[in-house]
Amino acid sequence: MASHRSPRRTPQPGQGWPARITVLSAAAAGAAGALVPAAPAGAKPDDQPSAAGLNSRIDRLYEEAEVATEKYNGVAERAGKLREQVANAQDGVARGQARVNRLRDSLGSLAGAQYRSGGLDPAVALMLTEDPDSYLDKAATLDRIGSRQTARLRQLQSAQRHLAQQRSEAAAKLEQLDGLQKSLKQQKKDVQQKLAAARRLLGRLTAEQRANRDGHRSKSAAGVDLGGSKPSSERAAAAVAAVKSALGRPYAWGAAGPGSFDCSGLTQWAYKQAGTSIPRTSQAQRSAGRQVPLSQARPGDLVVYRDDASHVGMYVGGGQVVHAPHPGAPVRYDPVGMMPVSSVTRP
Template sequence: MASHRSPRRTPQPGQGWPARVTVLSAAAAGAAAALLPAAPAGAKPDDKPAARLNSRIDRLYEQAEVATEKYNGVAERTGKLRKQVANAQDGVARGQAKVNRLRDSLGSLAGAQYRSGGIDPAVTLMLTEDPDSYLDKAATLDRIGSRQLTRLHQLQSAQRHLEQQRSEAAGKLEQLDGLQKSLKRRKKDVQQKLAAARRLLNQLTPQQRAARDGHRDKDTHGGGLGGAKPSSQRAAAAVAAVRSAVGRPYAWGAAGPGAFDCSGLTQWAYKQAGTSIPRTSQAQRSAGQQVPLSQARPGDLVLYRDDASHVAMYVGGGQVVHAPHPGAPVRYDPVGMMPVSAVTRP
């Protein structure tokens, strides 16, 4: 009797243990997904990461702007101190020349006195054939001696003054060296923050970057601010200058005419109007009359954040012109683009 055995079936593709693992994994994933809250309809998965990146970029730009204004302040003091050092060094050179002239004059007087006074005056008087002439010469020598004493006092005074000038010049040079070192540290701080912001920007997609560049905060005040006319002719000239700079690039530490940072732009605009205002945004806050935001007029300086680390110029219609940050040119923005801390009318 023949034996009947069931033939061994060859496993079909997808029915072996790898497939069973896949099925189990999918089931586990499904169970885990069931425990998580469902994503809102229409939500884009990259919205939150992009928002976090933009928030970090904005924070870095703000920190860089604070560091830039500190850099500008140190740079301004350094420039003034350089002039003081140059003037002090010129004073030392003039003082040294005066001391040299007095020394030469004293040397000439001393030589003449020595040549004329080698013999005792009484003996000379007895031996001379012309006593009257000798007495005239003796009176002259006496005047020379008196003049020599005066020059000696002048020389001593000039030497003391020269030493004081040298000490002051040395002190200013030491201050200048300290400021220059501080300038390098602050420059490095700004560069590090801007480099970090660039790295974060590179993580955004082209669409996200375009959305960021085109973003404008809403103007909470609209066009109902103050008067439409500038408060003075110089304010009108400053507004014309700042409008002419729209489109020029931002560059930290720059004050025109080819590129600007925020306070460099406003300082440059008022310079074109023949008015000098300080270099930093913090100092510009105190560079005129404080007015309420509701009374802002074209040409007024609008200071932002509690530390006044950003400044713009109000140009009317609820708009300011400012130099925002690296990569963004000088542009118009709503006056309420960020918290306003002060409005100053130079």
């Protein structure tokens, strides 16, 4: 019996990637195997890495994946804006071509009228050439056409020049967009490899070790004298309410809600619900307002982690942040000191 296979569809860049991360990352696991050396044949249990060692390697891979994710988010944001610019440029080209066509039709009507009234003046014929500039450069011939014809010809000349410029700009933007899409593809591959390697290491932990895996990452926030429990503004209060409403929703790299989030996608979404626009990446969010000391943090402030600003959460009071940690961990509370704090920003 002949078998029939369903045709495979190639996903378009930027569409539906977060939802397919599990399948795609599993497919990339083989390529990522080089990142996680297999245990030597015949190795004894005592030779295997400890749970703490495995957790440390998993955390490092998640951190590297988060760095790659924020790079991906930045490129995706630029690509999205450029797509809009390309669409506008193409619309401009279409409108410019339509105007050129209308002007040519108008000049053709003038030529027809002149022909019917006694023959086509060579000067009018020149107006219908593909290059009216060459005709206008010959100023000595302008006295052979009327002022109305001269005005129409100058309009056509200007329209053609503008159309050529629009086409050049549209072509340049398309070329730039192609480069960004190639960069997105590479960033996507990097994230998939890191996450696949982390998943392989997770598979070497026992069920109990996996359930308790995140315990070793949290550090106590005791002794940190934070600024207070009241948000700094009404919009900060609204952002806190929004981020709390996302508790329990899954992490998905490149996602900015409402069903799933990565770290910067969560904070951007929460402030969007409060009517405030902040940048997409954690690095850009660090500069999205006034920086304050950690000791003065108020609910709604953005807590940016690590020197490279590759992770961000929202301070919600009580020494806690709400954040999207990593794949497999939903949006949740954690102590503000769970990892090194780079800065605190008040949008």
